[in-house]
Amino acid sequence: MLELAARSRNIFKPGQGKTPALLVLMLVALFSVTQSNFLSTGNISNVAIQSSYLIIFALAQTYVMIVRGFDLSIGSTVSLISVASSMAMSHALGLGFSPAMAISSGVITGIAIGLVVGLINGVFVAVFRLNPFIVTLATMNICLGLASSISNGFQIFNLPDGLNATFYQGSILGIPVPVVAAFVLVGLIHVVLTQMKIGRSSYILGANPQAAFVAGIPVTSYLLLAYALCSALAACGAILLTARTGSGEPNLGGNLMLESIAAAVVGGASLRGGSGSAFTPVFGAVFITILSNGMNLSRIDGYIQQMILGAIIICTAFGEYKGRGS
Amino acid sequence: MSTVPSTCILETRSIGKRFDATIALQDVDFDLKSGEVHVLFGENGAGKSTLINLMAGTFGATKGELYFNGEQIHHSTPAVARHLGISAVFQEFSLVPQLTVAENIFLGREPARYGFIDGLKIDAGARRILKALDFSIDTTRIVGDLSRAEQQMVEIAKALLIEPRVLILDEPTASLTEAETEILFRNIARLKAAGVGIIYVSHRMPEIRALADRITVLRDGRKIATVDASRVSDDELVALMVGRQMDQLFPNVPCRPGRVRLSAHNLSIAQGDVRDASITLRAGEIVGVGGLVGCGKSEFVRALFGLEPLLAGDIIIDGQTIDNPTPADMLARKVCYFPADRNAEGLALPRNIIENSSVTAISTETLSRGPFLRKASERRMVDRIIEQLTIKPRQGGERVSSLSGGNRQKVMLARGLVRPTEIFLFDEPTVGIDVGAKLDVYKTIGNLVEAGHAVLLVSSDLTELLHLSHRMIVFKGGRIVGELEGARLNENEALSLFFADGPVLKAAAE
Numbered sequence: 001m002l003e004l005a006a007r008s009r010n011i012f013k014p015g016q017g018k019t020p021a022l023l024v025l026m027l028v029a030l031f032s033v034t035q036s037n038f039l040s041t042g043n044i045s046n047v048a049i050q051s052s053y054l055i056i057f058a059l060a061q062t063y064v065m066i067v068r069g070f071d072l073s074i075g076s077t078v079s080l081i082s083v084a085s086s087m088a089m090s091h092a093l094g095l096g097f098s099p100a101m102a103i104s105s106g107v108i109t110g111i112a113i114g115l116v117v118g119l120i121n122g123v124f125v126a127v128f129r130l131n132p133f134i135v136t137l138a139t140m141n142i143c144l145g146l147a148s149s150i151s152n153g154f155q156i157f158n159l160p161d162g163l164n165a166t167f168y169q170g171s172i173l174g175i176p177v178p179v180v181a182a183f184v185l186v187g188l189i190h191v192v193l194t195q196m197k198i199g200r201s202s203y204i205l206g207a208n209p210q211a212a213f214v215a216g217i218p219v220t221s222y223l224l225l226a227y228a229l230c231s232a233l234a235a236c237g238a239i240l241l242t243a244r245t246g247s248g249e250p251n252l253g254g255n256l257m258l259e260s261i262a263a264a265v266v267g268g269a270s271l272r273g274g275s276g277s278a279f280t281p282v283f284g285a286v287f288i289t290i291l292s293n294g295m296n297l298s299r300i301d302g303y304i305q306q307m308i309l310g311a312i313i314i315c316t317a318f319g320e321y322k323g324r325g326s
Numbered sequence: 327m328s329t330v331p332s333t334c335i336l337e338t339r340s341i342g343k344r345f346d347a348t349i350a351l352q353d354v355d356f357d358l359k360s361g362e363v364h365v366l367f368g369e370n371g372a373g374k375s376t377l378i379n380l381m382a383g384t385f386g387a388t389k390g391e392l393y394f395n396g397e398q399i400h401h402s403t404p405a406v407a408r409h410l411g412i413s414a415v416f417q418e419f420s421l422v423p424q425l426t427v428a429e430n431i432f433l434g435r436e437p438a439r440y441g442f443i444d445g446l447k448i449d450a451g452a453r454r455i456l457k458a459l460d461f462s463i464d465t466t467r468i469v470g471d472l473s474r475a476e477q478q479m480v481e482i483a484k485a486l487l488i489e490p491r492v493l494i495l496d497e498p499t500a501s502l503t504e505a506e507t508e509i510l511f512r513n514i515a516r517l518k519a520a521g522v523g524i525i526y527v528s529h530r531m532p533e534i535r536a537l538a539d540r541i542t543v544l545r546d547g548r549k550i551a552t553v554d555a556s557r558v559s560d561d562e563l564v565a566l567m568v569g570r571q572m573d574q575l576f577p578n579v580p581c582r583p584g585r586v587r588l589s590a591h592n593l594s595i596a597q598g599d600v601r602d603a604s605i606t607l608r609a610g611e612i613v614g615v616g617g618l619v620g621c622g623k624s625e626f627v628r629a630l631f632g633l634e635p636l637l638a639g640d641i642i643i644d645g646q647t648i649d650n651p652t653p654a655d656m657l658a659r660k661v662c663y664f665p666a667d668r669n670a671e672g673l674a675l676p677r678n679i680i681e682n683s684s685v686t687a688i689s690t691e692t693l694s695r696g697p698f699l700r701k702a703s704e705r706r707m708v709d710r711i712i713e714q715l716t717i718k719p720r721q722g723g724e725r726v727s728s729l730s731g732g733n734r735q736k737v738m739l740a741r742g743l744v745r746p747t748e749i750f751l752f753d754e755p756t757v758g759i760d761v762g763a764k765l766d767v768y769k770t771i772g773n774l775v776e777a778g779h780a781v782l783l784v785s786s787d788l789t790e791l792l793h794l795s796h797r798m799i800v801f802k803g804g805r806i807v808g809e810l811e812g813a814r815l816n817e818n819e820a821l822s823l824f825f826a827d828g829p830v831l832k833a834a835a836e
Contacts, residue, residue, distance in 0.1 A: 196697050197694055197698070200685075210671050211674055214653050216657040217654075272676075
């Protein structure tokens with residue numbers, strides 16, 4: 001019991017959620033004053049559902065950031081998975097499979113593609129020791145090109161009926177499925193990070209890869225697994241997003257690379273590796289979603305929103321740099 | 327407050343420096359007279375570097391005052407110090423490897439004509455200063471191609487380009503040969519005669535004897551004493567430095583050699599830093615490995631643990647030949663290596679004491695079940711080790727980055743205790759830690775050997791090697807040049823092996 005209390009206090013250590021939680025509250029205060037419908041039930045549930053996608057992508061990004069990496073390919077992986085799993089589903093329907101079977105085939109295709117992209121990233125980063133910036137920049141372009149070429153640049157329709165109904169409109173105990181999915185994944189990663197050897201090893205190798213090697217940690221395998229896990233999580237998010245739009249979209253990943261990194265960094269993950277938790281991306285993602293929701297309600301131009309997002313990343317990175325320096 | 331004597335050129339009054347939570351220097355009164363060589367003496371981490379950096383303006387003091395010629399300097403910067411005529415030669419060079427010798431000597435002070443750097447003037451000036459100092463280095467060579475000794479001489483020439491009033495030398499002979507050292511000493515004598523005040527950081531007794539007028543001893547950031555060099559013995563100096571008599575510092579570990587645990591035959595590593603090295607290490611003994619900086623001793627022990635690529639030779643543990651050693655293999659064979667550079671190779675600084683201590687053992691049955699950690703038993707185990715090694719703070723959740731050097735080293739030691747380790751490879755285990763922590767490390771090593779474990783101790787601290795080793799192996803130029811045992815295990819024999827060729831200034835090992 002005591003340990004549990006100590007653990008929950010840990011979440012609120014400086015840089016581990018306290019600041020982002022405060023930022024979220026400030027934003028809520030600001031927008032609820034300026035926008036009368038900001039606190040309406042409809043908008044709150046809207047923000048919750050929207051946040052859950054970003055939570056999943058930020059969670060994926062946080063995991064690779066813990067091992068001192070990052071994944072620029074996350075957005076285009078999402079596009080590729082959206083297109084490929086949609087094609088699998090509509091093809092399965094065409095072959096006469098039931099909608100449930102078709103959805104399963106889409107999910108399996110999506111996760112498999114996620115794992116393949118993650119393993120490719122992981123092999124080049126972990127085994128060949130290339131810089132994750134270059135590796136994931138390259139796979140970003142490959143995935144983007146693949147997504148556009150296999151779909152000829154068009155959306156893919158004719159998805160199984162149950163997809164949108166289950167994965168977007170469905171709910172469990174009154175909670176929308178995307179929100180449930182986000183929290184299940186956060187819980188899962190929390191257990192991985194705090195209770196499992198892989199999580200512990202990931203922190204150590206992110207904080208100091210050479211020290212991890214000297215201490216006998218199988219650095220290459222865990223680094224590789226981190227990238228695989230990242231893309232697998234992204235695949236889960238991609239399937240949920242596809243269910244929401246109800247079609248396979250070759251540019252579904254659009255802004256996700258920047259947003260997921262922003263959410264992870266705002267939440268408190270460090271580009272220097274070795275820090276961050278499963279909860280930090282939650283705050284970051286909620287913050288960014290509320291920000292963009294509030295700015296939309298305030299009718300702030302989309303391009304200006306992008307500039308604000310960029311500025312926020314720089315500010316938090318600077319804050320983290322100052323924080324470490326003192 | 328005493329009046330400043332007329333000859334006193336540089337003085338600090340109760341000067342102090344704090345880095346975050348660490349107090350590097352506290353209440354130090356120091357004065358330098360013109361025309362004297364004032365030696366700063368103390369262990370690693372005693373505050374010598376901090377003090378000279380304060381005087382050279384590298385950073386400001388947190389507390390206290392700095393006077394030059396009796397006038398207080400309020401905000402010292404390197405530029406202010408240079409303007410006053412305070413020149414410093416640090417151990418980390420300030421040279422630009424891509425530029426020539428001449429360009430480096432004039433760096434930041436280039437004579438210009440019509441806004442263009444006057445290359446001819448630079449070259450002529452550089453030649454003049456090098457000739458005056460009796461250093462024979464071609465001024466057109468690229469600094470990156472020079473040996474460390476030559477770079478050291480360029481650095482000194484740079485500091486002396488404009489004759490300073492105060493010259494600070496931080497272990498300048500560390501990379502010089504005897505002949506080069508003699509040239510340096512002649513220059514020091516000339517500067518001294520010209521009234522330059524010289525602050526000389528060193529812990530090599532023979533040099534201190536040859537040069538010092540006065541000696542200030544620092545320990546744990548405080549000034550212990552300032553003494554006249556002519557009125558103090560070597561033993562007294564060392565006792566001042568470590569704060570106790572030598573024989574109290576080292577435990578007396580009985581040698582009960584058992585079976586051979588680890589041996590290496592004709593080991594060579596790819597970079598050529600180690601050639602044909604063979605050793606045997608038995609249970610229940612401490613084998614010391616000594617030699618000068620760069621002799622290959624550290625690379626040798628790293629190679630044993632799989633951290634340097636092997637070119638040839640065999641590593642045998644308990645009778646089994648290990649083909650491609652990796653740290654994970656060696657740990658599984660009950661071998662643990664404790665790196666010299668704890669921060670670069672040992673610790674995950676942003677993580678806590680528990681995680682850093684148990685890291686070598688998270689795959690053992692005690693600490694994990696399948697892929698899951700057993701956090702309760704981990705906590706119990708680390709708490710016990712914190713108690714045993716007196717790690718401070720005692721809270722296992724504390725980040726390692728907030729620990730002192732001594733406590734960081736103890737966290738490293740914990741890694742050998744969390745899993746069944748029987749062969750310990752120590753690489754400079756006491757570098758940069760205070761005397762109290764040293765005692766604890768020595769005690770731990772002693773206990774390990776008494777329990778029948780085998781210890782290989784690589785150290786640059788000759789006193790430590792001589793007092794702890796049962797046998798001592800000496801490296802020179804990547805090869806083992808001798809083994810000392812019994813009555814031959816003494817300073818003279820060791821030093822004559824360290825400097826195996828030709829007559830040598832009898833400097834203590836670095």
